[in-house]
Amino acid sequence: MQTFHPRHFAIVPAAGSGSRMGASRPKQYLPLLGRPLIHHALSVLCEAPDIDRVFVVLSIDDTEWARHDWRGLGGKLVPLFCGGATRADSVLGGLRAIAGEASPSDWVLVHDAARPCLAPWHVDKLIRELAGDEVGGLLAVPVADTLKRADAQRHVAATVPRDSLWQAQTPQMFRYVMLRRALEGASAVTDESSAIEAAGLRPRLVQGDATNLKVTYPLDLHLAEWILTNREGIGA
Ligand SMILES: Nc1ccn([C@@H]2O[C@H](COP(=O)(O)OP(=O)(O)OP(=O)(O)O)[C@@H](O)[C@H]2O)c(=O)n1
Numbered sequence: 280m281q282t283f284h285p286r287h288f289a290i291v292p293a294a295g296s297g298s299r300m301g302a303s304r305p306k307q308y309l310p311l312l313g314r315p316l317i318h319h320a321l322s323v324l325c326e327a328p329d330i331d332r333v334f335v336v337l338s339i340d341d342t343e344w345a346r347h348d349w350r351g352l353g354g355k356l357v358p359l360f361c362g363g364a365t366r367a368d369s370v371l372g373g374l375r376a377i378a379g380e381a382s383p384s385d386w387v388l389v390h391d392a393a394r395p396c397l398a399p400w401h402v403d404k405l406i407r408e409l410a411g412d413e414v415g416g417l418l419a420v421p422v423a424d425t426l427k428r429a430d431a432q433r434h435v436a437a438t439v440p441r442d443s444l445w446q447a448q449t450p451q452m453f454r455y456v457m458l459r460r461a462l463e464g465a466s467a468v469t470d471e472s473s474a475i476e477a478a479g480l481r482p483r484l485v486q487g488d489a490t491n492l493k494v495t496y497p498l499d500l501h502l503a504e505w506i507l508t509n510r511e512g513i514g515a
Pocket residue numbers: 291292293294295296297298299300306307336362363364365366367369370391392393394493494495
């Protein structure tokens with residue numbers, strides 16, 4: 280009997296403008312250790328032995344991608360100029376663009392272009408822990424701080440119990456057809472898991488670590504540089 284092995288595709292949404300960064304160009308192209316920021320995560324995804332192809336979703340009017348040399352990342356990398364108005368639109372555009380290549384039960388790993396400190400072991404752990412899962416899941420870290428809910432005047436209205444609260448990261452890994460249908464049916468979601476949850480399913484939380492931060496504000500760029508330079512020393 281022939282056994283079916285699902286493939287793994289990465290989709291990297293990179294069509295954002297980086298407004299909170301306040302830089303002169305989208306943050307995915309800001310220099311980080313001599314490379315465009317996005318290069319770091321793409322390199323890890325392209326080198327992951329389990330990942331078959333890496334699709335980068337760019338804005339339809341992106342002019343910067345072509346200014347850089349990506350050949351060092353090898354043949355798995357495919358740019359798609361089909362980004363949308365929101366992150367979810369960009370991911371959905373990517374899923375639609377690869378419809379001819381992906382089978383319904385292939386896995387899709389969606390990873391933010393803005394998370395440059397993705398490490399090979401993050402990808403390996405996610406794929407290994409979710410291999411036999413019906414639904415899929417995401418990297419995440421348990422909330423470590425005491426949480427406060429603010430009122431309109433920024434006074435503390437309540438202390439929110441942090442038990443069972445996790446911070447969502449990426450990659451988030453789901454079956455192609457399940458993710459596509461979930462995103463087509465979802466409104467205003469900020470990650471893939473939310474769309475899957477809205478479809479009535481329960482994604483699994485796979486514990487990652489704080490080094491896989493999202494570069495959102497200028498300080499994050501310095502933190503990312505420090506993490507990439509000192510990774511061996513901090514045991515991450
Ligand atoms: N229309 C959009 C918006 C965001 N993204 C991508 O989604 C990821 C996470 O989003 P975020 O950090 O919010 O990026 P930006 O939207 O660029 O940032 P900001 O919200 O500060 O403008 C980034 O890799 C970003 O490029 C995208 O592909 N398409």
